[in-house]
Amino acid sequence: MAMTISGLARAGGVGVETVRFYQRRGLLETPDRPDSGGLAGGVRRYDEQDVRRLKFIRLAQGAGFTLEQIGELLRLDAGQDRARAxxxxxxxxxxxxxxxxxxxxxxxxxxxxxxxxxxxxxxxxxxxxxxxx
Structure with a gap:
């Protein structure tokens, strides 16, 4: 199920600017714009994996982790470094x-x-x- 940034924000219980902030911090990926042939380009699309990651960030913040720590946890998940986690x-x-x-x-x-x-x-x-x- 592909969704726009506003759909992602809604699914994650945050505002669009929060999604953009997380993207600037490197916590969420910014998908490429598909080439639509128009001047503005296509609309970026997000999926369920992006929703899961956004929810992870929010829950980790709720547990008191800093954004830097959350970024490290996300990187650790990819590397399976359970000791550091x-x-x-x-x-x-x-x-x-x-x-x-x-x-x-x-x-x-x-x-x-x-x-x-x-x-x-x-x-x-x-x-x-x-x-x-």
Whole structure:
């Protein structure tokens, strides 16, 4: 099933400019324009493989991989380098674990501040005082 860039974008749940951005970054191929004999040339066509790749990019971004890492994962897939793919995943997991720890610490601090704010009837609010520095 051949589709235009707008069809690809729709199938991937992104905008046309996002597809073009990924093409400029080398994450998606830009198909050649078929020669239609007219001045504007033919319309580029995309297929299901392009849709799968676009969805892969979006899912990898959702997992927190950078575009550079996604590009490397795509290249690794072609080369079957599972060890490097596991290494990239381990790096991403470590970064996520750190972020989770930071968010849990922030939640615990805010919970303590909210509790202190509720316990005091007078004086400055501990929440506001904490954020004023």
């Amino acid at each position: 596991r290494e990239l995943a381990a790096e991403r997991l470590a970064a996520l674990d750190l972020k989770i720890a930071e968010l849990q610490a922030a939640r615990d601090s805010l919970r303590r501040l909210a509790s202190a704010c509720g316990a005091l009837e007078e004086g400055p609010c501990p929440i506001i005082s904490a954020f004023e520095g």
